[in-house]
Amino acid sequence: MNVRTPRDPLLPLFPLFPLLVAPLRARPGLLLRLILWSLVEAVPALLAGHLVARAVDHGFAAGHPLRGLGWLALMGLGVFAGAWGTRQAYPLLARVVEPFRDDLVRRVAAGALHQAVAGQPVDASGVSRLTLQVEMVREAYAGVLMVVRGFLLTVGGALLGMVFLTPSVLPLVLPPLLAGLGLFLALLRRMAGAQRDVIVADERVAEAAGAACAAARDITACGAEDGVRDRLAERIDAQAAAARRLAVLMPARVLCLAVAGWLPLLLLLVAAPGLRSGGLTTGAVLGAATYVTGGLQPAVRSLIQGLGGSGLRLAVALRRILEAHPLPAPPPAPPPAPSTRPRASASARPAHDVVLTAVTFAYGAHAAPVLRDLDLTVPEGAHLAVVGPSGIGKSTLAGLICGTLRPDRGRILVAGRPPAALSPADRSAVRVLVPQEAYVFSGGLMENLCLLRPDAGEDEVTAAVAAVGAAPLVTRLGGLGAQVDPAALSSGERQQIALARAYLSPAPLVVLDEATCHLDPAAEARAEEAFARRPGSLVVIAHRISSALRARHVLVLDGDRAVGGAHHEVLRRSLLYRDLVGHWSDEAPPEAPPDGAAGDYPGAPAARGDTVRAILPRSRS
Template sequence: MASETMRLVRPVLRAHCRDLGALAAWSLVETLPVLLSGTLVAAALDHGFLDGRVPHGLLLLLAYGVTMVIGTLGTRQAMPHTAAMVESLRDALIGKVVRAGLHRAVYPESGAGHSGGSTTDVSTVARLTRQVETVRQISGGLLLSLRGVVLAMVAAMIGLCALDPLLALITGGAVLTAAALTALLSRVLRRRHVALLRAQEELARRAGPQLTGIRDVVTCGAWKTAGRTVGAGVDAEAAAAVASARAGAGRIAVVAVGTRLPFAIILLSSPWLVSSAVLTPGALVGAMVYLLQGIEPALRAMVQTVSNMGLQLSVTLHRLTDFIDVPPRPPSGTAPLTGAGAGAGGGTATDIALRDVLFAYGPHAEPLFSRLSLDIPYGSHLAIVGPSGIGKSTLACLAGGLERARCGVVTVGGIPVPELAEDELRRRVAVVPQESYVFAGTLRENLALLRPDVPESELDAAAVALGLGETVRRLGGYDAAIGSPGLLSQGERQLITLARVYVSEARVVILDEATCHLDRTGEERVEDAFIARPGTLIVVAHRITSALRAERIAVVGQDSLTVGSHDELLRKSAEYAELIGYWSSAGESAEPAGESAEPAGEVAEAVTSRPRPLV
């Protein structure tokens, strides 16, 4: 466990060597009062007050007060260096947890699932919000406390040894005994704390589905069943918390052995020690100061604070390590996409073919498609239409290699998708979803994300072709910073996302309702630009005009797929005829956008003012 913990912490410490050095130096300054406390008190008594030299005694006590001020300064100066390391550790952990969570979500077939499949999302949120924050808080407190405990203990033992080696020997034996008991107790506490963390994660696993489905729970009257399910997790967490607290009570005995026992021994033997001149009265009081002001607070902090925080930190980091250590992503194939068309002229055609594909979203789910077949020749333009929720986006993702068929085969360029080199597949086949992803940074960085070396002339051509020019001018050029993507309209975000793909190397572009926030004129302009661009265009259509622009239309039905031209589908597909009737009744028109008698805004208002069968 220690090696796993250090594997997470070591890179952060290595990056903050200067902070570590400064922290060590200020920590030495902080322990100065402990080192000199007993010696100054002993000298103040023996050579001051008891010797009749009161001013000298007061001066020595004043010197002790000065050391305390200096120690406080050391504590203050140590804080910024501690914070720098702790915040860096937190950022590193969040990055690792997010990457692991994305890996588990994207590659569930790699065996990286955790805490039971579908509950991975809830478990990830619990770790990110509770366990990473726990590491941040504990590591800061531990770093501050641990250095104080160790240095204060060493300083007090040095002071005791200077007063009398016998006292140092007695105290050192008691401290070592307390340390051994702490180590034994820590094993029990670790087991109890692991059980508590597991109980908390199990509670999150149980409560997550109940809370997200609370409407269904109330509607079905299943609140008692939901209560029992969550209540069992609550009871288990409470029992684990009580067991952990009971084990922690043993720390009181450890503190008594380490500090109160040597204090009692010295106190009971003090008459003999003073009468036999082994110790002076001042040295005896100084020894008590070292015990009560140096060793006891340090040992109490070690047993009750450092031990507890170290245990929580170790266990929490171990649990995070279990989550962060995911298997490597499933190996993709190595076959190159020789038919991807490396340049604008294109090489060999990159045909997409689906053969007898069966797809379902879970091992026990009803198949969405069974024995589905479809050919999409390179350079063609296909529109996918159908009722909402029928599987249009799923079909697009199957064609783009984002979803894997349970049975059957999907090929790109004649090569099954699992055999293709994934990096090249993603470079040559682009799927643009309805959600537009614009990142903080410059406009150029956003547009060139998929092709960093794209020349500015191609960015200009894309802006003109897609209608992005006004946005570029409004922002102040390609090097303008996009501080907050929320300042852009939804249509502008979609145009930026579309332009990113337009200037990429992709030769198969799949628009999954990627123009839903544009008006009819804007949508037509975008689709015409991609039609003129070399390669294949697949559009999940939500307007009749979008479907009519395609060479072929694929109508997705209930476990059926009908492909043909507009005229052919009107004759042979009842589902398509019904969609056309609905679109027409909603205010859509088969006329080109520029000749429509109805403004695009009114059409959009008519479509969105009633239920729509298309996503």
């Protein structure tokens, strides 16, 4: 299987240069300290040739061996000074690399969450990016910083030392040095492409393995182990082939090192007799050779090995991360709260009706439909309770309305648009879903409550908390400024926080998917009545039948049928609903209340003044 992908001709570090230097530019004080210690580290490269030349010319060759040893001792002290500078530079580099790594982790996590919220398919290779590739980038970034910094300091110091010692050797050193580096940069593109193939192959192995693990039960049930194993083996073989292609190119680095590092020394040795006859001292020739062997060669070797290894991994892995997880666009400013938003005219915006037309949904191509040919209209301002046995499809219906599931057939419109096709920002502006297991994150209580409406004032938050009955919880936690530990909260307490968050949301449609199942009946009634008074529509996936008695309309899902309407209508038409309510008498169910009555049953909350059109579900065959 071929997993090679089109390669960017500028794949090495150049397009990523602004991102790579950003951690240094963001810390100017740290950068200055790093430069100063780096200059200390460059002392041996700058002085080594001069000290050797003086040790030979003014010491050993002049018959003063102790003087020569003294110059060499100074060179040793310079080596210790350079080592001390290196020791001080390493922690400073760590203070650059670790924030860079943290930024990458946040980018990958934010990108994955953004894709999940947007309803995009789950990408199993994201695990590889978050673990293997981020750590690869961190280590490679540190290595590249050290290598490039060391190369610039060492080569710069050696060349500057040659200028002061004997500029006549520069024509012997610079041309092969530049030729070897140019050859290496030319090969770097091909090596980058091979490294990219390795990264892509690794991602595809992770993706295939993740899919196989997730479907292990179905694979075993269908007897498809051999086929899945063969496909996974193909991915692994492709990964091995990509690694072999990269390994074939790596020895080419030796040629670059030979040209840039060893050829200058060879030319210098060949030209040594001519240089001596031209008046150059023996010490100067040895000093120039010291600059080549002790400065240029190690620096070139480190650069070629570093960029050919860490540099390639950095460029390719970082590019893959940025391609897979671009920063999402900043969210638009949220609309005002429902309680303060002026009512728009019908001509200004579409009504926030929920309309399902012939909707069919099944969990899998060969599974029986959970919902089949369902027609349902929930007009703006309605209060609908959905009841039925466990597993009948109530939460599935909530997911379809909210856009977390897509119908196999049929059409769903919320405020005139398919919810699954909306962007995350548009979807959150239209509806808010509170599931059975509420989401609460570690951090401030105010941040949790204002997650869907960051501009909410403290008075509005306090009113929302009081409306859903969460005020005692907020007091116990220490007020709105308290910190929240989700593990220390009960399931009911997490639901209260999520309910207050949803109440505060600007969305005109609220869907409670058994969102009060961990509350006692009194707390559940208070929360549902608060949402019923809130401007907008309310759909309750009922946990208790009392939720249906509080609602103005009821939808009963009963296997092959769906019955909807006002309470008295559903009692008349649905035997299941009569059983759930406990209306087992042989007497006829109550008739509809007269027009303009406050509710559908004694004690029902007063109806709002808005017009409620009929809710018309079509029976499912």
